Amino acid sequence: MMKIPWAEPVFWGDEKKFLIDALRSTWISDGPYVHKLEKEFARRHGVKFCITTSNGTTALQLALLGLGIHAGDEVVVPAFGFIAPVNMIMAVGAKPVYADVDAETWCLDPALVVRGISARTRAMIAVHSYGNVCDMDLLRRIARRQGIFLIEDAAEAVFSRYQGKLAGTWGDVGCFSFQATKTIAMGEGGCVVASDKKLYDKMRMIRDHGMSAQRRYWHDGPGHNFRLTNMQAALGCAQLKHLRKIFAARNKVYATYRRYLTDEKGMKLQFFKADVDPVVWSVAVLLDPDIFITDRDGVMGALMKKGIETRPGFYTASQMPFYQSPSMPVAERIAAHVICLPSSPGLTHPEIRYVCDHLKNLRRKKL
Ligand SMILES: Cc1ncc(COP(=O)(O)O)c(C=O)c1O
Secondary structure (H helix, E strand, C coil): CCCECCCCCCCCCCHHHHHHHHHHHCCCCCCHHHHHHHHHHHHHHCCCEEEEECCHHHHHHHHHHHCCCCCCCEEEEECCCCCHHHHHHHHCCCEEEEECECCCCCCECHHHHHHHCCCCEEEEEEECHHHCCCCHHHHHHHHHHHCCEEEEECCCCCCCEECCEECCCCCCEEEEECCCCCCCCCCCCEEEEECCHHHHHHHHHHHECCECCCCCCCECCCCCECCCCHHHHHHHHHHHCCHHHHHHHHHHHHHHHHHHHCCCCCEEECCCCCCEECCCCCCEEEECCCCECCCHHHHHHHHHHCCECCEECCCCHHHCHHHCCCCCHHHHHHHHHEEECCCCCCCCHHHHHHHHHHHHCCECCCC
């Protein structure tokens, strides 16, 4: 029996060397790799500024604080997606307003975003789930017309593109995660990108206790410690050197799944529009409960018995009482029936075939 984890980081060449170099240098908090990563990530994204953070969640919090979102404000957020943006909206005292998602792409439906905007709305967060990218052209136009900020959560879509332009570079601020399973995998870590100097200066200050860039221990305002370590940044710098290999590996995994699962009865892969060029973080499939012998969680359990680890779709805020969200039918259907298949960039063709064969075998015999 094969043993296939849902996600496993791959090291591409220079990670060990750079990490040992960081240790030898004794710079284990802030340090040269942090500065190099910020410079290189900004350059590759064609933006003026990048500020690294301790993770993707603090990147979102930093973006919200930098844009001055606070109690009494509303922020529109998709009903389907990882919960971090919702939690960070609440952490700054604002109110998340949920917009249901598109049934095919599982990303924000621009028409429903408009319905969620009120006089209190200050921003929207476009979450690019599983490597897909929202309709950024439309969302940016909506944000401009309504006079609200556009924040992108590209944690799952690092280096994905929409109309040739990288995810995270369409809005006022783009937020990224470099957590262990992500396209750039540093264990934990994240960053924000922006091109507005004033916003950059403010976010930089907030990341480091609100401390003045000119005078140590002089604080111009409240802040936090959202800093990344030099050791984590060393891993990131190593991986930025091997982007081509990383993209090729992730594309191959996704293409192999497509080969085995496209047009299979009872399964629908997440849909990427023609103007999206994704770097897929997690291959996600919507299962038809009438076609499978058991529900999604039963399918996950049966696959686990074959050594295949999977993840469910994200539960929606509307399903979790704490968040007090109204019902979001499309997101709830996705949450109930999506299964995320093993998606490590190091997966081999026989491993993917093994996953697909076992998944297909869980359908009713008479289709
Ligand atoms: C869409 C999304 N936003 C934010 C985050 C938070 O990132 P981190 O785990 O680095 O805090 C994640 C995490 O996986 C995510 O998937």
